[in-house]
Amino acid sequence: MKIIPIALNTFRESARDRALYNLMVFVILLIIASVVMGRIAVGQEVKIVIDLGLSAMTVFGVLMSIFLGIGLVSKEIENGAIANILSKPVRRTEFILGKYFGLCLTLFVSSVVMAAAITGALIYAQGGSDAAQWRLWPAAWLIFLELTIMTAVALLFSCFSSPALSALFALLIFLIGRWSPDLKLFAETSNSAAVRAVSRALYHLLPNLANFNYINETAHGEVAPWRMIAGNTVYAVCYIAAALAAAALIFNRRNFK
Protein backbone atom coordinates (compact mmCIF):
# COMPACT_ATOMS: atom_id res chain seq x y z
CA MET A 1 0.00 0.00 0.00
CA LYS A 2 1.97 3.02 -1.24
CA ILE A 3 -0.90 5.49 -0.78
CA ILE A 4 0.18 6.39 2.75
CA PRO A 5 3.84 7.36 2.05
CA ILE A 6 2.75 9.34 -1.04
CA ALA A 7 -0.03 11.07 0.95
CA LEU A 8 2.31 11.92 3.83
CA ASN A 9 4.90 13.24 1.39
CA THR A 10 2.27 15.42 -0.31
CA PHE A 11 1.18 16.72 3.10
CA ARG A 12 4.81 17.44 3.97
CA GLU A 13 5.19 19.39 0.70
CA SER A 14 2.33 21.74 1.58
CA ALA A 15 3.34 21.91 5.24
CA ARG A 16 6.73 23.27 4.09
CA ASP A 17 5.25 25.73 1.62
CA ARG A 18 5.58 29.29 2.91
CA ALA A 19 2.87 30.57 0.56
CA LEU A 20 0.36 28.41 2.41
CA TYR A 21 1.30 29.92 5.76
CA ASN A 22 1.02 33.42 4.32
CA LEU A 23 -2.50 32.65 3.09
CA MET A 24 -3.50 31.18 6.46
CA VAL A 25 -2.13 34.21 8.30
CA PHE A 26 -4.19 36.38 5.95
CA VAL A 27 -7.37 34.41 6.76
CA ILE A 28 -6.70 34.54 10.50
CA LEU A 29 -6.14 38.32 10.26
CA LEU A 30 -9.47 38.54 8.45
CA ILE A 31 -11.13 36.63 11.29
CA ILE A 32 -9.57 39.00 13.83
CA ALA A 33 -10.80 41.93 11.73
CA SER A 34 -14.31 40.47 11.87
CA VAL A 35 -14.22 40.86 15.66
CA VAL A 36 -13.51 44.57 15.24
CA MET A 37 -16.27 44.89 12.64
CA GLY A 38 -18.63 43.04 14.97
CA ARG A 39 -17.94 45.65 17.66
CA ILE A 40 -19.07 48.40 15.27
CA ALA A 41 -22.38 46.65 14.46
CA VAL A 42 -23.69 46.35 18.02
CA GLY A 43 -25.43 43.04 18.76
CA GLN A 44 -24.26 41.50 15.50
CA GLU A 45 -20.82 40.32 16.63
CA VAL A 46 -21.55 36.60 16.54
CA LYS A 47 -23.29 36.78 13.18
CA ILE A 48 -20.50 38.84 11.57
CA VAL A 49 -17.67 36.76 12.97
CA ILE A 50 -19.28 33.46 11.86
CA ASP A 51 -20.36 34.82 8.47
CA LEU A 52 -17.05 36.46 7.62
CA GLY A 53 -14.95 33.71 9.18
CA LEU A 54 -16.63 30.79 7.41
CA SER A 55 -16.78 32.72 4.11
CA ALA A 56 -13.05 33.45 4.31
CA MET A 57 -12.46 29.79 5.11
CA THR A 58 -14.46 28.79 2.01
CA VAL A 59 -12.70 31.19 -0.36
CA PHE A 60 -9.25 30.31 0.96
CA GLY A 61 -10.02 26.59 0.93
CA VAL A 62 -11.46 26.59 -2.59
CA LEU A 63 -8.49 28.51 -3.98
CA MET A 64 -6.16 26.11 -2.20
CA SER A 65 -7.99 22.98 -3.36
CA ILE A 66 -8.12 24.16 -6.98
CA PHE A 67 -4.62 25.56 -7.33
CA LEU A 68 -2.87 22.89 -5.29
CA GLY A 69 -5.18 20.22 -6.76
CA ILE A 70 -4.27 20.96 -10.37
CA GLY A 71 -0.60 20.91 -9.43
CA LEU A 72 -0.80 17.51 -7.74
CA VAL A 73 -0.28 15.61 -10.98
CA SER A 74 0.75 18.23 -13.54
CA LYS A 75 3.70 19.46 -11.46
CA GLU A 76 5.01 15.93 -11.05
CA ILE A 77 4.81 15.41 -14.82
CA GLU A 78 6.37 18.77 -15.66
CA ASN A 79 9.37 18.44 -13.37
CA GLY A 80 9.90 14.75 -14.13
CA ALA A 81 9.38 13.47 -10.56
CA ILE A 82 6.84 11.03 -11.99
CA ALA A 83 9.71 9.06 -13.61
CA ASN A 84 11.13 8.23 -10.22
CA ILE A 85 7.74 7.21 -8.78
CA LEU A 86 6.68 5.00 -11.68
CA SER A 87 10.00 3.16 -11.71
CA LYS A 88 9.22 1.98 -8.17
CA PRO A 89 6.67 -0.73 -7.32
CA VAL A 90 3.81 1.78 -7.27
CA ARG A 91 0.50 1.49 -9.15
CA ARG A 92 -0.54 4.61 -11.01
CA THR A 93 -3.86 4.50 -9.14
CA GLU A 94 -1.98 4.44 -5.82
CA PHE A 95 -0.09 7.54 -6.92
CA ILE A 96 -3.35 9.39 -7.74
CA LEU A 97 -4.98 8.35 -4.46
CA GLY A 98 -1.86 9.16 -2.43
CA LYS A 99 -1.61 12.66 -3.92
CA TYR A 100 -5.35 13.23 -3.36
CA PHE A 101 -5.43 12.13 0.26
CA GLY A 102 -2.23 14.07 0.98
CA LEU A 103 -3.88 17.32 -0.13
CA CYS A 104 -7.08 16.39 1.73
CA LEU A 105 -5.00 16.02 4.88
CA THR A 106 -3.56 19.50 4.30
CA LEU A 107 -7.07 20.89 3.75
CA PHE A 108 -8.29 19.13 6.89
CA VAL A 109 -5.52 20.58 9.05
CA SER A 110 -5.96 24.08 7.64
CA SER A 111 -9.77 23.85 8.03
CA VAL A 112 -9.37 22.82 11.67
CA VAL A 113 -6.92 25.68 12.27
CA MET A 114 -9.28 28.22 10.69
CA ALA A 115 -12.40 26.89 12.46
CA ALA A 116 -10.45 27.02 15.72
CA ALA A 117 -9.45 30.62 14.92
CA ILE A 118 -13.12 31.55 14.35
CA THR A 119 -14.07 29.82 17.61
CA GLY A 120 -11.31 31.73 19.40
CA ALA A 121 -12.54 35.00 17.86
CA LEU A 122 -16.08 34.24 19.08
CA ILE A 123 -14.87 33.43 22.60
CA TYR A 124 -13.03 36.76 22.62
CA ALA A 125 -16.02 38.68 21.18
CA GLN A 126 -18.49 37.12 23.62
CA GLY A 127 -16.13 37.26 26.57
CA GLY A 128 -16.51 33.58 27.38
CA SER A 129 -17.66 30.18 26.23
CA ASP A 130 -21.09 29.80 24.63
CA ALA A 131 -22.99 27.11 22.64
CA ALA A 132 -22.99 29.43 19.61
CA GLN A 133 -19.24 28.97 19.32
CA TRP A 134 -19.60 25.26 18.62
CA ARG A 135 -22.42 25.34 16.08
CA LEU A 136 -19.98 26.57 13.43
CA TRP A 137 -18.17 23.24 13.43
CA PRO A 138 -20.85 21.28 11.50
CA ALA A 139 -20.83 24.10 8.93
CA ALA A 140 -17.02 23.92 8.83
CA TRP A 141 -17.27 20.15 8.20
CA LEU A 142 -19.56 20.85 5.22
CA ILE A 143 -17.03 23.37 3.88
CA PHE A 144 -14.29 20.77 4.25
CA LEU A 145 -16.41 18.26 2.27
CA GLU A 146 -16.91 20.87 -0.44
CA LEU A 147 -13.13 21.38 -0.61
CA THR A 148 -12.48 17.64 -0.95
CA ILE A 149 -14.95 17.51 -3.87
CA MET A 150 -13.23 20.47 -5.54
CA THR A 151 -9.83 18.83 -5.03
CA ALA A 152 -11.07 15.67 -6.76
CA VAL A 153 -12.48 17.76 -9.64
CA ALA A 154 -9.21 19.73 -10.01
CA LEU A 155 -7.21 16.50 -9.92
CA LEU A 156 -9.45 14.95 -12.59
CA PHE A 157 -8.94 17.90 -14.94
CA SER A 158 -5.19 17.98 -14.36
CA CYS A 159 -4.97 14.36 -15.57
CA PHE A 160 -5.80 15.37 -19.14
CA SER A 161 -5.57 19.15 -19.41
CA SER A 162 -3.02 21.93 -19.01
CA PRO A 163 -2.75 23.58 -15.55
CA ALA A 164 -4.29 26.86 -16.80
CA LEU A 165 -7.28 25.16 -18.41
CA SER A 166 -7.68 22.84 -15.42
CA ALA A 167 -7.86 25.85 -13.09
CA LEU A 168 -10.41 27.53 -15.37
CA PHE A 169 -12.60 24.41 -15.63
CA ALA A 170 -12.43 23.76 -11.90
CA LEU A 171 -13.37 27.38 -11.07
CA LEU A 172 -16.30 27.19 -13.53
CA ILE A 173 -17.46 23.96 -11.92
CA PHE A 174 -17.26 25.56 -8.48
CA LEU A 175 -19.38 28.51 -9.61
CA ILE A 176 -21.94 26.35 -11.45
CA GLY A 177 -21.98 23.91 -8.53
CA ARG A 178 -22.77 26.76 -6.13
CA TRP A 179 -25.68 27.79 -8.38
CA SER A 180 -26.97 24.29 -8.96
CA PRO A 181 -30.50 25.06 -7.56
CA ASP A 182 -30.77 27.78 -10.25
CA LEU A 183 -29.61 25.26 -12.85
CA LYS A 184 -32.38 22.90 -11.71
CA LEU A 185 -34.94 25.68 -11.86
CA PHE A 186 -33.71 26.60 -15.32
CA ALA A 187 -34.03 22.94 -16.40
CA GLU A 188 -37.64 22.87 -15.17
CA THR A 189 -38.80 26.16 -16.59
CA SER A 190 -37.07 26.45 -19.97
CA ASN A 191 -39.30 26.29 -23.07
CA SER A 192 -36.67 24.53 -25.16
CA ALA A 193 -36.49 20.74 -24.79
CA ALA A 194 -32.78 20.74 -25.71
CA VAL A 195 -31.94 23.38 -23.09
CA ARG A 196 -33.98 21.44 -20.52
CA ALA A 197 -32.10 18.22 -21.34
CA VAL A 198 -28.65 19.87 -21.21
CA SER A 199 -29.46 21.74 -17.97
CA ARG A 200 -30.81 18.57 -16.36
CA ALA A 201 -27.72 16.60 -17.44
CA LEU A 202 -25.42 19.32 -16.07
CA TYR A 203 -27.40 19.45 -12.83
CA HIS A 204 -26.88 15.73 -12.28
CA LEU A 205 -23.31 15.61 -13.57
CA LEU A 206 -21.81 18.60 -11.75
CA PRO A 207 -21.45 18.62 -7.96
CA ASN A 208 -24.31 20.17 -6.07
CA LEU A 209 -22.17 22.46 -3.94
CA ALA A 210 -25.03 24.65 -2.74
CA ASN A 211 -25.93 21.83 -0.33
CA PHE A 212 -22.60 22.34 1.43
CA ASN A 213 -23.13 26.03 2.10
CA TYR A 214 -24.67 26.40 5.55
CA ILE A 215 -22.90 29.62 6.48
CA ASN A 216 -25.87 31.99 6.49
CA GLU A 217 -28.05 29.63 8.52
CA THR A 218 -25.24 29.07 11.02
CA ALA A 219 -24.70 32.82 11.37
CA HIS A 220 -28.41 33.17 12.16
CA GLY A 221 -28.18 30.65 14.99
CA GLU A 222 -29.16 27.41 13.26
CA VAL A 223 -27.21 24.17 13.62
CA ALA A 224 -26.81 21.97 10.54
CA PRO A 225 -29.06 18.92 11.14
CA TRP A 226 -27.16 15.65 11.46
CA ARG A 227 -29.29 14.00 8.74
CA MET A 228 -28.23 16.70 6.31
CA ILE A 229 -24.60 16.32 7.34
CA ALA A 230 -24.74 12.53 6.93
CA GLY A 231 -26.50 12.81 3.55
CA ASN A 232 -23.99 15.36 2.27
CA THR A 233 -21.08 13.26 3.54
CA VAL A 234 -22.37 10.21 1.62
CA TYR A 235 -22.95 12.38 -1.47
CA ALA A 236 -19.40 13.78 -1.22
CA VAL A 237 -17.86 10.33 -0.80
CA CYS A 238 -19.74 9.00 -3.87
CA TYR A 239 -18.91 12.04 -5.99
CA ILE A 240 -15.23 11.94 -4.99
CA ALA A 241 -15.06 8.19 -5.69
CA ALA A 242 -16.49 8.72 -9.18
CA ALA A 243 -14.13 11.65 -9.91
CA LEU A 244 -11.07 9.74 -8.65
CA ALA A 245 -12.05 6.61 -10.61
CA ALA A 246 -12.24 8.73 -13.78
CA ALA A 247 -8.91 10.41 -12.93
CA ALA A 248 -7.22 7.03 -12.35
CA LEU A 249 -8.66 5.65 -15.60
CA ILE A 250 -7.27 8.60 -17.59
CA PHE A 251 -3.95 8.62 -15.73
CA ASN A 252 -3.48 4.89 -16.30
CA ARG A 253 -3.66 5.41 -20.05
CA ARG A 254 -1.39 8.44 -20.23
CA ASN A 255 2.06 8.54 -21.79
CA PHE A 256 4.70 10.81 -20.27
CA LYS A 257 7.01 11.93 -23.08
Add this chain to the structure above:
Amino acid sequence: MSVIEIENLTQDYQIGFWRKRNVRALDSLNLRVEAGEVFGFLGPNGAGKTTTFKILMRMLRPTAGEARILGQPLDDLRMRARIGYLPERPYFYHYLTAREFLVFCGALCDLPRDRAAKRAADLLDQVGLSDSADKHLRKFSKGMLQRAGLAQALINDPEVLFLDEPMSGLDPLGRREARELIANLRARGKTIFFSSHILTDVEAMCDRVAILNRGRLVESGRLSEILKTRSNEIEAVVSGVNEEILAELREFALEVQPTPEGARARLESDRDIARLLEVIHHANGRLVSVNPARESLEDFFMREIGGMK
Protein backbone atom coordinates in the same frame (compact mmCIF):
# COMPACT_ATOMS: atom_id res chain seq x y z
CA MET B 1 19.63 -15.97 -18.35
CA SER B 2 18.45 -12.77 -20.02
CA VAL B 3 17.58 -10.17 -17.42
CA ILE B 4 16.30 -7.62 -19.91
CA GLU B 5 14.52 -8.82 -23.05
CA ILE B 6 13.40 -6.29 -25.62
CA GLU B 7 11.55 -7.53 -28.69
CA ASN B 8 10.56 -5.40 -31.67
CA LEU B 9 10.04 -2.42 -29.43
CA THR B 10 8.61 0.47 -31.44
CA GLN B 11 7.51 3.90 -30.31
CA ASP B 12 5.76 6.48 -32.44
CA TYR B 13 5.07 10.03 -31.32
CA GLN B 14 2.48 12.31 -32.84
CA ILE B 15 3.67 15.80 -33.59
CA GLY B 16 1.94 18.87 -35.03
CA PHE B 17 -1.20 20.59 -33.84
CA TRP B 18 -3.52 20.77 -36.85
CA ARG B 19 -1.93 18.24 -39.16
CA LYS B 20 -0.71 15.51 -36.90
CA ARG B 21 1.94 13.16 -38.17
CA ASN B 22 3.80 10.25 -36.68
CA VAL B 23 7.49 10.34 -35.87
CA ARG B 24 9.15 7.02 -35.12
CA ALA B 25 11.39 7.43 -32.08
CA LEU B 26 12.18 3.74 -31.75
CA ASP B 27 12.07 1.25 -34.59
CA SER B 28 11.79 -2.48 -33.86
CA LEU B 29 14.49 -2.60 -31.22
CA ASN B 30 15.66 -6.09 -30.25
CA LEU B 31 18.04 -6.46 -27.33
CA ARG B 32 18.98 -8.90 -24.61
CA VAL B 33 21.00 -8.12 -21.52
CA GLU B 34 22.36 -11.06 -19.57
CA ALA B 35 22.62 -11.41 -15.80
CA GLY B 36 25.68 -9.75 -14.25
CA GLU B 37 26.52 -7.69 -17.33
CA VAL B 38 27.36 -4.03 -17.51
CA PHE B 39 25.61 -3.05 -20.72
CA GLY B 40 26.23 0.31 -22.40
CA PHE B 41 23.47 1.92 -24.39
CA LEU B 42 24.91 4.47 -26.79
CA GLY B 43 23.74 6.85 -29.43
CA PRO B 44 23.64 10.55 -30.34
CA ASN B 45 20.89 12.85 -29.03
CA GLY B 46 17.49 11.78 -30.32
CA ALA B 47 18.67 8.22 -31.02
CA GLY B 48 15.91 6.68 -28.86
CA LYS B 49 17.87 5.84 -25.71
CA THR B 50 15.71 7.80 -23.28
CA THR B 51 12.56 6.61 -25.08
CA THR B 52 13.70 3.03 -24.41
CA PHE B 53 14.29 3.85 -20.73
CA LYS B 54 10.88 5.51 -20.51
CA ILE B 55 9.17 2.43 -21.92
CA LEU B 56 11.05 0.17 -19.53
CA MET B 57 10.07 2.45 -16.64
CA ARG B 58 6.35 2.51 -17.58
CA MET B 59 6.35 6.18 -18.58
CA LEU B 60 5.40 5.29 -22.17
CA ARG B 61 3.32 2.45 -23.54
CA PRO B 62 5.04 1.17 -26.68
CA THR B 63 3.30 1.43 -30.05
CA ALA B 64 4.39 -2.13 -30.80
CA GLY B 65 6.63 -4.84 -29.40
CA GLU B 66 7.22 -5.87 -25.83
CA ALA B 67 9.85 -5.96 -23.13
CA ARG B 68 10.42 -8.05 -20.03
CA ILE B 69 12.66 -7.44 -17.03
CA LEU B 70 13.73 -10.39 -14.86
CA GLY B 71 11.35 -12.51 -16.96
CA GLN B 72 8.33 -10.43 -15.94
CA PRO B 73 6.16 -7.98 -17.89
CA LEU B 74 6.84 -4.28 -17.30
CA ASP B 75 3.76 -3.74 -15.10
CA ASP B 76 4.73 -6.45 -12.62
CA LEU B 77 5.16 -4.77 -9.22
CA ARG B 78 7.19 -7.59 -7.64
CA MET B 79 9.72 -7.16 -10.44
CA ARG B 80 9.72 -3.36 -9.84
CA ALA B 81 10.81 -4.01 -6.26
CA ARG B 82 13.94 -5.71 -7.64
CA ILE B 83 15.14 -2.93 -9.95
CA GLY B 84 16.53 0.59 -9.57
CA TYR B 85 16.42 3.56 -11.94
CA LEU B 86 18.24 6.86 -12.26
CA PRO B 87 16.47 9.19 -14.74
CA GLU B 88 18.39 11.33 -17.23
CA ARG B 89 17.40 14.67 -15.67
CA PRO B 90 16.57 13.67 -12.14
CA TYR B 91 14.14 15.87 -10.26
CA PHE B 92 13.64 14.99 -6.67
CA TYR B 93 11.36 16.73 -4.19
CA HIS B 94 13.38 19.83 -3.27
CA TYR B 95 11.52 20.34 0.02
CA LEU B 96 12.94 17.06 1.36
CA THR B 97 16.36 16.49 2.84
CA ALA B 98 18.50 13.83 1.15
CA ARG B 99 17.84 11.46 4.05
CA GLU B 100 14.06 12.03 4.01
CA PHE B 101 14.04 11.52 0.26
CA LEU B 102 15.83 8.18 0.47
CA VAL B 103 13.54 6.99 3.31
CA PHE B 104 10.54 7.99 1.18
CA CYS B 105 11.94 5.99 -1.77
CA GLY B 106 12.48 3.07 0.61
CA ALA B 107 8.82 3.25 1.70
CA LEU B 108 7.78 3.10 -1.96
CA CYS B 109 9.84 -0.10 -2.24
CA ASP B 110 8.12 -1.60 0.83
CA LEU B 111 11.17 -1.29 3.09
CA PRO B 112 10.29 -1.01 6.79
CA ARG B 113 11.07 2.47 8.10
CA ASP B 114 14.03 1.50 10.30
CA ARG B 115 15.60 -0.57 7.50
CA ALA B 116 15.07 2.26 5.02
CA ALA B 117 16.70 4.71 7.44
CA LYS B 118 19.72 2.44 7.92
CA ARG B 119 20.03 1.82 4.20
CA ALA B 120 19.70 5.57 3.49
CA ALA B 121 22.57 6.35 5.88
CA ASP B 122 24.79 3.68 4.26
CA LEU B 123 24.04 4.87 0.74
CA LEU B 124 24.58 8.54 1.57
CA ASP B 125 27.98 7.52 2.85
CA GLN B 126 28.70 5.46 -0.28
CA VAL B 127 27.89 8.33 -2.65
CA GLY B 128 29.77 10.88 -0.51
CA LEU B 129 26.75 12.81 0.75
CA SER B 130 26.79 11.96 4.44
CA ASP B 131 27.78 15.53 5.32
CA SER B 132 24.78 16.86 3.41
CA ALA B 133 22.32 14.17 4.53
CA ASP B 134 20.07 16.63 6.40
CA LYS B 135 20.31 19.44 3.88
CA HIS B 136 17.28 20.18 1.68
CA LEU B 137 17.64 18.96 -1.90
CA ARG B 138 16.91 22.49 -3.18
CA LYS B 139 20.35 23.45 -1.90
CA PHE B 140 22.08 20.64 -3.79
CA SER B 141 24.29 21.22 -6.85
CA LYS B 142 23.68 19.24 -10.05
CA GLY B 143 26.42 16.79 -9.18
CA MET B 144 25.06 16.31 -5.66
CA LEU B 145 21.57 15.66 -7.05
CA GLN B 146 23.08 13.08 -9.40
CA ARG B 147 24.68 11.37 -6.40
CA ALA B 148 21.38 11.47 -4.51
CA GLY B 149 19.78 9.98 -7.64
CA LEU B 150 22.27 7.13 -7.65
CA ALA B 151 21.57 6.51 -3.97
CA GLN B 152 17.77 6.37 -4.47
CA ALA B 153 18.24 3.92 -7.35
CA LEU B 154 20.08 1.63 -4.93
CA ILE B 155 17.74 1.99 -1.91
CA ASN B 156 16.13 -1.43 -2.43
CA ASP B 157 19.46 -3.16 -3.19
CA PRO B 158 18.26 -3.89 -6.75
CA GLU B 159 19.31 -6.83 -8.90
CA VAL B 160 19.10 -4.73 -12.06
CA LEU B 161 20.06 -1.09 -12.30
CA PHE B 162 18.93 1.27 -15.08
CA LEU B 163 21.07 4.39 -15.27
CA ASP B 164 20.24 7.04 -17.86
CA GLU B 165 23.36 9.20 -18.25
CA PRO B 166 24.70 8.51 -14.74
CA MET B 167 27.86 10.59 -15.28
CA SER B 168 26.01 13.69 -16.38
CA GLY B 169 26.76 16.64 -14.10
CA LEU B 170 29.50 14.88 -12.18
CA ASP B 171 32.96 16.39 -11.84
CA PRO B 172 36.02 14.21 -12.61
CA LEU B 173 36.18 13.01 -8.99
CA GLY B 174 32.46 12.24 -8.98
CA ARG B 175 32.81 10.35 -12.27
CA ARG B 176 35.60 8.25 -10.85
CA GLU B 177 33.55 7.50 -7.75
CA ALA B 178 30.55 6.59 -9.89
CA ARG B 179 32.74 4.29 -12.01
CA GLU B 180 34.03 2.64 -8.84
CA LEU B 181 30.50 2.27 -7.53
CA ILE B 182 29.39 0.60 -10.78
CA ALA B 183 32.45 -1.69 -10.72
CA ASN B 184 31.61 -2.58 -7.12
CA LEU B 185 27.99 -3.35 -8.01
CA ARG B 186 29.12 -5.46 -10.90
CA ALA B 187 31.44 -7.41 -8.60
CA ARG B 188 28.38 -8.10 -6.44
CA GLY B 189 26.63 -9.66 -9.45
CA LYS B 190 24.28 -6.79 -10.30
CA THR B 191 23.18 -6.22 -13.87
CA ILE B 192 23.66 -2.64 -15.04
CA PHE B 193 22.04 -1.14 -18.11
CA PHE B 194 23.23 2.38 -18.68
CA SER B 195 23.41 5.06 -21.31
CA SER B 196 26.20 7.56 -21.61
CA HIS B 197 27.69 10.11 -23.94
CA ILE B 198 31.08 9.67 -22.34
CA LEU B 199 32.56 6.96 -24.53
CA THR B 200 35.71 6.50 -22.49
CA ASP B 201 33.56 5.59 -19.47
CA VAL B 202 31.59 3.13 -21.56
CA GLU B 203 34.77 1.61 -22.94
CA ALA B 204 36.21 1.28 -19.45
CA MET B 205 33.15 -0.27 -17.81
CA CYS B 206 31.00 -2.19 -20.29
CA ASP B 207 30.98 -5.85 -21.17
CA ARG B 208 28.69 -5.25 -24.11
CA VAL B 209 27.23 -2.24 -25.84
CA ALA B 210 24.37 -1.44 -28.18
CA ILE B 211 24.56 1.55 -30.46
CA LEU B 212 21.38 3.25 -31.51
CA ASN B 213 20.84 5.87 -34.20
CA ARG B 214 17.52 7.44 -35.23
CA GLY B 215 15.65 4.80 -33.31
CA ARG B 216 17.38 1.86 -34.96
CA LEU B 217 19.94 -0.51 -33.58
CA VAL B 218 23.19 0.03 -35.47
CA GLU B 219 25.39 -2.47 -33.67
CA SER B 220 25.32 -4.63 -30.60
CA GLY B 221 27.84 -6.96 -29.03
CA ARG B 222 31.02 -7.30 -27.02
CA LEU B 223 33.39 -4.37 -27.28
CA SER B 224 36.16 -6.75 -28.37
CA GLU B 225 33.95 -7.90 -31.27
CA ILE B 226 32.75 -4.47 -32.28
CA LEU B 227 36.13 -2.77 -32.02
CA LYS B 228 37.84 -5.15 -34.39
CA THR B 229 41.51 -4.97 -34.95
CA ARG B 230 42.10 -3.20 -38.23
CA SER B 231 43.17 -6.21 -40.38
CA ASN B 232 47.00 -6.28 -40.26
CA GLU B 233 47.54 -2.67 -39.30
CA ILE B 234 50.16 -1.81 -36.70
CA GLU B 235 50.31 1.14 -34.35
CA ALA B 236 53.79 2.28 -33.32
CA VAL B 237 54.65 4.93 -30.75
CA VAL B 238 58.02 6.66 -31.15
CA SER B 239 59.82 9.40 -29.24
CA GLY B 240 62.64 11.86 -29.87
CA VAL B 241 61.82 12.53 -33.52
CA ASN B 242 61.91 15.88 -35.31
CA GLU B 243 59.83 17.39 -38.15
CA GLU B 244 62.18 16.00 -40.79
CA ILE B 245 61.70 12.46 -39.48
CA LEU B 246 57.96 12.95 -39.24
CA ALA B 247 57.97 13.87 -42.92
CA GLU B 248 59.91 10.69 -43.70
CA LEU B 249 57.44 8.60 -41.67
CA ARG B 250 54.53 10.14 -43.56
CA GLU B 251 56.01 8.76 -46.80
CA PHE B 252 55.07 5.18 -45.90
CA ALA B 253 52.84 5.30 -42.79
CA LEU B 254 49.02 5.37 -43.21
CA GLU B 255 48.73 8.05 -40.55
CA VAL B 256 51.16 9.98 -38.37
CA GLN B 257 49.96 11.94 -35.34
CA PRO B 258 52.54 14.10 -33.51
CA THR B 259 52.48 13.70 -29.71
CA PRO B 260 54.31 15.78 -27.05
CA GLU B 261 57.10 13.15 -26.84
CA GLY B 262 57.25 12.16 -30.49
CA ALA B 263 54.59 10.60 -32.71
CA ARG B 264 52.02 7.85 -33.13
CA ALA B 265 52.23 6.13 -36.53
CA ARG B 266 49.76 3.70 -38.09
CA LEU B 267 51.44 1.26 -40.47
CA GLU B 268 49.83 -0.88 -43.14
CA SER B 269 51.46 -4.10 -41.89
CA ASP B 270 54.37 -5.43 -39.83
CA ARG B 271 56.49 -5.33 -43.01
CA ASP B 272 56.85 -1.55 -42.46
CA ILE B 273 58.34 -1.96 -38.98
CA ALA B 274 61.86 -2.48 -40.33
CA ARG B 275 61.67 0.76 -42.33
CA LEU B 276 60.28 2.61 -39.29
CA LEU B 277 63.18 1.38 -37.17
CA GLU B 278 65.64 2.49 -39.79
CA VAL B 279 64.17 6.01 -39.93
CA ILE B 280 64.06 6.60 -36.16
CA HIS B 281 67.48 5.02 -35.63
CA HIS B 282 68.90 7.47 -38.14
CA ALA B 283 67.45 10.36 -36.08
CA ASN B 284 68.52 8.92 -32.71
CA GLY B 285 64.84 8.45 -31.86
CA ARG B 286 63.37 5.69 -29.75
CA LEU B 287 60.69 3.09 -30.39
CA VAL B 288 58.29 3.11 -27.38
CA SER B 289 55.74 0.48 -28.41
CA VAL B 290 54.37 -1.59 -31.31
CA ASN B 291 50.83 -3.00 -31.17
CA PRO B 292 48.17 -4.30 -33.55
CA ALA B 293 46.03 -1.26 -34.38
CA ARG B 294 42.63 -1.33 -32.69
CA GLU B 295 40.02 1.36 -33.14
CA SER B 296 38.57 3.13 -30.14
CA LEU B 297 34.87 3.23 -29.36
CA GLU B 298 34.99 6.86 -30.36
CA ASP B 299 36.46 5.94 -33.78
CA PHE B 300 33.75 3.33 -34.22
CA PHE B 301 31.05 5.73 -33.10
CA MET B 302 32.18 8.45 -35.46
CA ARG B 303 32.48 6.01 -38.36
CA GLU B 304 29.08 4.40 -37.87
CA ILE B 305 27.02 7.34 -36.66
CA GLY B 306 28.95 10.20 -38.28
CA GLY B 307 28.45 8.59 -41.69
CA MET B 308 24.71 8.33 -41.21
CA LYS B 309 24.12 11.92 -40.11
